[in-house]
Amino acid sequence: MILTTESPTNTGSTMADTILTAQELKQHYRVKQGFFKPEATVKAVDGVSFTLKKGQTLAIVGESGCGKSTLGRMLTMIETPTAGAVDFEGHDLLNLDKQKQAELRQKIQIIFQNPYGSLNPRKKIGTILEEPLVINTNMSQAERKQKALSIMAKVGLKEEHYNRYPHMFSGGQRQRIAIARGLMLDPDIIVADEPVSALDVSVQAQVLNLMMDLQDELGLSYVFISHDLSVVEHIADDVMVMYLGKVVEKGKKADIFSNPQHPYTQALLSSTPQLNADKRRTRIKLEGELPSPLNPPNGCAFHGRCIHANDRCHTETPTLQSQKNQLIACHAVEEGRL
Numbered sequence: 001m002i003l004t005t006e007s008p009t010n011t012g013s014t015m016a017d018t019i020l021t022a023q024e025l026k027q028h029y030r031v032k033q034g035f036f037k038p039e040a041t042v043k044a045v046d047g048v049s050f051t052l053k054k055g056q057t058l059a060i061v062g063e064s065g066c067g068k069s070t071l072g073r074m075l076t077m078i079e080t081p082t083a084g085a086v087d088f089e090g091h092d093l094l095n096l097d098k099q100k101q102a103e104l105r106q107k108i109q110i111i112f113q114n115p116y117g118s119l120n121p122r123k124k125i126g127t128i129l130e131e132p133l134v135i136n137t138n139m140s141q142a143e144r145k146q147k148a149l150s151i152m153a154k155v156g157l158k159e160e161h162y163n164r165y166p167h168m169f170s171g172g173q174r175q176r177i178a179i180a181r182g183l184m185l186d187p188d189i190i191v192a193d194e195p196v197s198a199l200d201v202s203v204q205a206q207v208l209n210l211m212m213d214l215q216d217e218l219g220l221s222y223v224f225i226s227h228d229l230s231v232v233e234h235i236a237d238d239v240m241v242m243y244l245g246k247v248v249e250k251g252k253k254a255d256i257f258s259n260p261q262h263p264y265t266q267a268l269l270s271s272t273p274q275l276n277a278d279k280r281r282t283r284i285k286l287e288g289e290l291p292s293p294l295n296p297p298n299g300c301a302f303h304g305r306c307i308h309a310n311d312r313c314h315t316e317t318p319t320l321q322s323q324k325n326q327l328i329a330c331h332a333v334e335e336g337r338l
């Protein structure tokens with residue numbers, strides 16, 4: 001993927017204020033396994049903490065099934081966590097009265113991966129964009145249309161698109177529409193759940209560039225979810241790597257990419273294509289599959305796929321420790337065996 005410029009907000013400044021803090025967030029689902037079997041618990045997210053800085057991008061990466069979307073649904077108040085806390089500019093999001101919750105919900109918007117599924121095919125773009133205004137504001141029809149047209153212009157859509165239906169657009173344009181819809185209520189935070197994963201690589205870069213431009217222009221903070229590390233290399237300020245519901249590595253984008261420390265991060269990075277030959281890494285193959293969260297391994301959840309695993313890794317769950325510039329949950333790193 002070729003991206004033109006790095007936006008100035010992506011220099012990883014540590015001066016930025018915190019806009020959102022998640023503390024020990026958990027989402028444990030009770031699931032039925034069959035008629036005669038007892039219910040089991042899926043620990044989709046199991047104790048995740050992070051801070052999001054104003055105007056910056058936190059990327060959440062990890063293989064499919066590691067809990068990224070579940071985390072996104074909790075941050076946007078679509079789901080209530082089993083445990084933990086979320087602070088958004090001094091507000092405890094999990095303990096709000098109905099009115100305050102409705103108000104703050106508008107400030108944290110989510111954009112989904114699939115722009116085909118998330119746009120109602122029977123509605124015109126103008127109607128789709130104005131829906132959040134109809135529900136949440138007292139704006140007149142004329143005001144709503146004006147707002148829709150101004151946001152459409154910001155995301156690179158034309159005025160004549162207002163009366164068209166979603167199927168008349170390409171994948172990239174549909175994702176622009178989805179982004180526009182997310183912006184209609186002037187949010188502070190956008191949770192983007194795999195926003196470019198369904199798009200052709202050439203179109204991915206355009207949408208990522210658009211998102212970075214919008215971030216600069218509107219001062220947005222992003223939680224950017226992706227299974228693909230190469231997608232977040234340009235847009236992220238901070239990167240958090242998840243494995244089976246837990247954070248295994250967290251740090252500044254530059255540190256994660258130049259010095260990945262957790263064996264899982266190293267494996268993820270070596271499996272992403274690198275255009276630049278100097279940056280090509282020795283391939284660490286990621287063997288096997290993500291274990292089932294219904295029956296997670298003891299100790300470190302990654303031990304079954306890790307060439308550095310020893311007895312301790314089979315029995316004792318590692319916790320996040322400060323190692324150089326990152327936080328890492330790995331016994332091998334902690335013991336200096338890597």
Ligand SMILES: Nc1ncnc2c1ncn2[C@@H]1O[C@H](COP(=O)(O)OP(=O)(O)O)[C@@H](O)[C@H]1O
Binds near residue numbers: 062069070
């Ligand atoms: N509503 C649900 N009920 C039961 N299990 C769920 C539910 N939603 C997600 N899961 C499970 O939680 C785990 C994490 O899923 P998800 O958050 O979608 O991961 P990701 O977005 O990283 O692919 C998966 O094992 C998934 O099957």
Ligand SMILES: [Mg+2]
Binds near residue numbers: 070
């Ligand atoms: Mg997902």
